[in-house]
Amino acid sequence: MSLxxxxxxxxxxxxxxxxxxxxxxxxxxxxxxVPRAFGVMAGPRGQGAGAAASEERGAMAxxxxxxxxxxxxxxxxxxxxxxxxxxxxxxxxxxxTTRPMARLADVTRRYGAGExxxxxxxxxxxxxxxxxxxxxxxxxxxxxxxxxxxxxxxDVAHELRTPLTVLKSELEAIQDGLMQADTETVAQLLQQVDxxxxxxxxxxxxxxxxxxxxxxxxxxxxxxSVVGGAARGFGSRAAAAGVRLAVATEAVTAVxxxxxxxxxxxxxxxxxxxxxxxxxxVRVTLTRRGTQALIEVLDEGPGIPPEHxxxxxxxxxxxxxxxxxxxxxxxxxxxxxxxxxxLHGGTVEAANRPTCGARFTVTLPLASA
Numbered sequence: 001m002s003l004x005x006x007x008x009x010x011x012x013x014x015x016x017x018x019x020x021x022x023x024x025x026x027x028x029x030x031x032x033x034v035p036r037a038f039g040v041m042a043g044p045r046g047q048g049a050g051a052a053a054s055e056e057r058g059a060m061a062x063x064x065x066x067x068x069x070x071x072x073x074x075x076x077x078x079x080x081x082x083x084x085x086x087x088x089x090x091x092x093x094x095x096x097t098t099r100p101m102a103r104l105a106d107v108t109r110r111y112g113a114g115e116x117x118x119x120x121x122x123x124x125x126x127x128x129x130x131x132x133x134x135x136x137x138x139x140x141x142x143x144x145x146x147x148x149x150x151x152x153x154x155d156v157a158h159e160l161r162t163p164l165t166v167l168k169s170e171l172e173a174i175q176d177g178l179m180q181a182d183t184e185t186v187a188q189l190l191q192q193v194d195x196x197x198x199x200x201x202x203x204x205x206x207x208x209x210x211x212x213x214x215x216x217x218x219x220x221x222x223x224x225s226v227v228g229g230a231a232r233g234f235g236s237r238a239a240a241a242g243v244r245l246a247v248a249t250e251a252v253t254a255v256x257x258x259x260x261x262x263x264x265x266x267x268x269x270x271x272x273x274x275x276x277x278x279x280x281x282v283r284v285t286l287t288r289r290g291t292q293a294l295i296e297v298l299d300e301g302p303g304i305p306p307e308h309x310x311x312x313x314x315x316x317x318x319x320x321x322x323x324x325x326x327x328x329x330x331x332x333x334x335x336x337x338x339x340x341x342x343l344h345g346g347t348v349e350a351a352n353r354p355t356c357g358a359r360f361t362v363t364l365p366l367a368s369a
Contacts, residue, residue, distance in 0.1 A: 244282070273299075
């Protein structure tokens with residue numbers, strides 16, 4: 001039996017039972033009190049009672065029976081009217097309740113059949129409307145994730161195609177005798193191989209991190225040594241680019257994976273030095289704020305266009321479409337930063353400085369060592 005039929009039947013039976021019970025109790029009470037009210041149950045008051053009194057009692061008995069019969073008919077009529085109203089009202093309620101559910105079921109079937117653009121109506125009873133909104137929100141999130149996966153696949157294919165095309169063209173040139181396999185040519189080929197290896201390595205790290213399968217070796221770590229060590233590793237590169245590299249740290253200890261956190265600082269410094277112009281400064285700081293450690297990397301470059309700020313931690317996202325792979329990097333550094341920081345229970349944010357340049361802030365919770 002359908003839900004509509006069950007709702008109608010339930011309302012109809014409830015109404016019929018209520019009216020019937022009420023009528024029965026009323027009839028029973030009237031059957032006891034009406035004859036008494038008419039004096040039918042009273043006996044003769046004395047020996048002088050005659051035929052006139054007997055006739056009067058008979059008339060009253062007839063009147064009481066007629067009244068009870070009328071009450072019985074009224075009860076039956078009321079039950080019929082109540083049943084009819086219950087069917088009509090119950091049918092309206094059932095139809096108004098089940099129609100949105102049927103529409104939602106149809107939308108769900110169509111979505112399961114591959115119509116990813118279909119959405120549920122948010123009308124009807126509040127519970128059904130809420131269910132429709134939940135369905136729409138879930139469908140929108142799934143669509144966004146699917147779009148992101150498709151973009152990621154396309155981006156990875158593009159990133160792999162560039163070095164592979166260079167390798168193929170140069171190897172064919174060597175094979176055809178158009179180029180010599182000298183030291184410089186081999187170095188260029190090795191550079192493309194290194195780019196491929198870097199991309200594959202970073203893809204693996206990012207995939208493991210986002211799946212929650214990247215193992216963290218947590219221990220009590222002096223964060224100042226991590227930040228300072230990463231900065232020292234970029235000293236020569238900063239000097240060659242004419243960029244001042246400033247470091248300011250406080251004594252902060254946290255239970256973290258020191259190697260992974262070193263990777264985070266490396267990626268942020270690498271990103272800052274890519275955009276820092278000559279004679280500018282890249283500054284990395286470590287401070288403690290209550291139960292949190294803050295690592296900030298600031299540069300004096302052009303900053304990040306506001307429309308790109310929400311996307312800078314997306315995989316293979318670049319704010320400058322003209323920037324070539326030859327500049328180095330896999331395009332996954334900031335995405336890896338966000339994934340590793342999230343595994344530590346922290347957050348990372350990107351913003352523009354009030355004057356010029358970008359500011360990246362990593363916030364990590366401090367656990368007792």
